Amino acid sequence: MNKYVALLALGLLLSGCNIYEKPQINSADKKSGEEQIKVQQAKAHVKALGTGLKTRLQQAIKTGGLEAGVEECQLAAGPIADTLSQDGWQVGRTSLKVRNPNNAPDVWEREQLAYFSGLLDKAKLSNEQPRKPLDTYQYDSESGEFRYMMAIEQGQICMACHGSNVDPAVKEVITKHYPNDEATGFNLGDLRGAFTLSYKPQ
Ligand code: HEC
Known part of the structure; x- marks a missing residue:
């Protein structure tokens, strides 16, 4: 190798390949734009799933009581999530204590749930309102893969x-459909779980 070429190569290596700086900055800008779009899309999916579930749940409770609500939730949760799980998206819910074992968290989800739960506990201790929305995401700019979670607090x-x-009659219906139910014993404002979404470019 020519001495100058070798020196130039060494120089580029030591300077972090400055020659590529410009394109790198441009593509980083573009990626951060993509990242923001993914966050917005994830939030829209969360809203659709949350509103869809709530509407179906409230309607069922109104006409058939809480027991009907349990059955409606079982019937509706999967299909609503499936309808939204298109074009590379997977949309669902998870928790550290699940009712439906299919909703069990993976390692990353477990970590985020622990993080949310820590933030909620801290807010409770200091009598402050937790950050809203309480969410988190990870974006791989190489593969374009994206994951997003938004905390769900226990409401009234x-x-x-x-x-x-839980009323014994309601408990009975829950146990009938979910013999391994772990999702009771939550207090108002506790972390009940989270919406969890992932995206893979197709
Ligand atoms: C009428 C009973 C009922 C009410 C009221 C209800 N849920 Fe559930 N919830 C269920 C059932 C049944 C499931 C399991 C659904 C499934 O099979 O995916 C569930 C599952 C969940 C899950 C998914 C994780 C898991 O445990 O499998 C979350 C998160 C959740 N509920 C949050 C809430 C929140 C927040 C509220 C109040 C806004 C609420 N639920 C009100 C019955 C109920």
Whole structure:
């Protein structure tokens, strides 16, 4: 190798290949734009799933009581999530204590749930409102793969099916459909779970 070429190569190596700096910055800008789009799309999916579930749940409770609500939730949760799981997206819910074992978290989801739970505990201790939305994401700019989670807090209407005082008749229906149910005993404002989404370019 020519001495100058070798020196130039060494120089580029030591300077972090400055020759590529410009294109790198441009593509980083573009990626961060893509990242923002993915976050917006994830939030839109969360809204669709959350609203869809709530509407179906409220309607079923109104006409058939909480027991009907349990059955509706079982019937509706999967299909609503499936409808949204298109074009590379996977949309669902998870928790550290699941009712449906199919919703069990993987390692990354478990870590984010622990992080959310820590933030909620901290906010509770200091009597502050937790950050809203309480969410987190990871984006791989190489592969374009994206994951997103948004915390779900236990609200008043959730107590009837996820609280510590679930009516025995409701409990019976829950146990019938979910013999390994872990999703009771939550207090108001606890981390009940999270929406969890992933995207893989197709
Ligand atoms: C009428 C009973 C009922 C009510 C009220 C209810 N849920 Fe559930 N919830 C269920 C059932 C049944 C499932 C399991 C659905 C499935 O099979 O995926 C479930 C599952 C979930 C899951 C998915 C993780 C898991 O445990 O499998 C989350 C998160 C959740 N509920 C949050 C809430 C929140 C938040 C509220 C209040 C806004 C609420 N639920 C109100 C019955 C209920």
